[in-house]
Amino acid sequence: MFDRLRRWRAERFEARHPFPAEAWAEARARLPLLQWLDDDEAERLGRRAWRFLHAKRLSLHPDLAANTPFDEPARLALAGQACLLTLGWSEDEHLEAFSGFHEVLILPDAFQRQVEEMDEYGVIHAYVDERAGETSHQGPVVVAFPDLMESGDFCGFNVVIHELAHKLDMGNSLDVDGFPPLPRDIDPKAWHRVFTAVWDDLQAHLARGETPPIDDYAATHPGECFAVCCEYFFTAPDELCGAYPALYALLERYFRQATLDRLPLTGQPDEA
Numbered sequence: 596m597f598d599r600l601r602r603w604r605a606e607r608f609e610a611r612h613p614f615p616a617e618a619w620a621e622a623r624a625r626l627p628l629l630q631w632l633d634d635d636e637a638e639r640l641g642r643r644a645w646r647f648l649h650a651k652r653l654s655l656h657p658d659l660a661a662n663t664p665f666d667e668p669a670r671l672a673l674a675g676q677a678c679l680l681t682l683g684w685s686e687d688e689h690l691e692a693f694s695g696f697h698e699v700l701i702l703p704d705a706f707q708r709q710v711e712e713m714d715e716y717g718v719i720h721a722y723v724d725e726r727a728g729e730t731s732h733q734g735p736v737v738v739a740f741p742d743l744m745e746s747g748d749f750c751g752f753n754v755v756i757h758e759l760a761h762k763l764d765m766g767n768s769l770d771v772d773g774f775p776p777l778p779r780d781i782d783p784k785a786w787h788r789v790f791t792a793v794w795d796d797l798q799a800h801l802a803r804g805e806t807p808p809i810d811d812y813a814a815t816h817p818g819e820c821f822a823v824c825c826e827y828f829f830t831a832p833d834e835l836c837g838a839y840p841a842l843y844a845l846l847e848r849y850f851r852q853a854t855l856d857r858l859p860l861t862g863q864p865d866e867a
């Protein structure tokens with residue numbers, strides 16, 4: 596019965612909001628990350644991105660809205676990167692995973708936050724943190740425009756994927772802890788073991804004064820470790836798999852996507 600209801604809703608949505616195939620093709624042409632999907636994936640992602648744009652409010656800061664053209668392909672490109680995370684999941688799982696926010700807010704620049712954190716000894720550390728994006732439980736997903744423009748390539752950085760990963764993480768708690776709700780076929784102990792090994796390796800690199808194999812922002816907090824690993828999983832899976840094969844394999848099962856197979860062979864468009 597729910598299937599029929601869902602189908603009826605989908606048909607009604609499509610009738611009211613015909614899928615903008617041309618704008619989606621343009622969005623894919625702009626972002627390498629969306630270009631390398633196969634036809635089936637691209638079709639499914641495009642339609643989800645289109646529904647995402649109707650389910651969530653996409654807001655531009657007034658300073659941006661005045662002089663930044665943010666056309667339909669740009670909106671679809673943003674939604675496409677968001678929905679890429681859940682592309683391997685069913686419609687219900689996707690809707691549930693993204694139920695904790697209603698708005699994506701784009702700010703003109705990276706923003707600063709006064710952060711206070713208590714360490715394990717109960718000492719409060721206060722510092723100013725420059726952020727490309729931000730998200731909180733039930734709050735909007737906030738991204739900075741320059742970082743959004745830098746996202747969409749196979750470079751290991753993607754602010755949309757990063758912030759949405761935090762939203763997945765918050766599916767079972769008020770704060771990020773690197774432990775999102777897991778499907779039944781993933782043992783929480785295995786999740787903990789694999790992520791702890793990566794965390795320990797990151798800390799060991801830093802302690803030796805060496806550059807870790809992935810962005811050292813991952814070493815600042817277990818929640819950031821998960822979000823950064825998600826960025827690599829989708830945008831530099833070869834680097835993630837090279838450095839931490841067990842983690843890549845775990846995320847492949849979690850997201851039900853084999854991003855390594857999707858990676859372009861050269862990473863560069865054809866040079867004519």
Ligand SMILES: [Zn+2]
Pocket residue numbers: 757761818819822
């Ligand atoms: Zn973060």
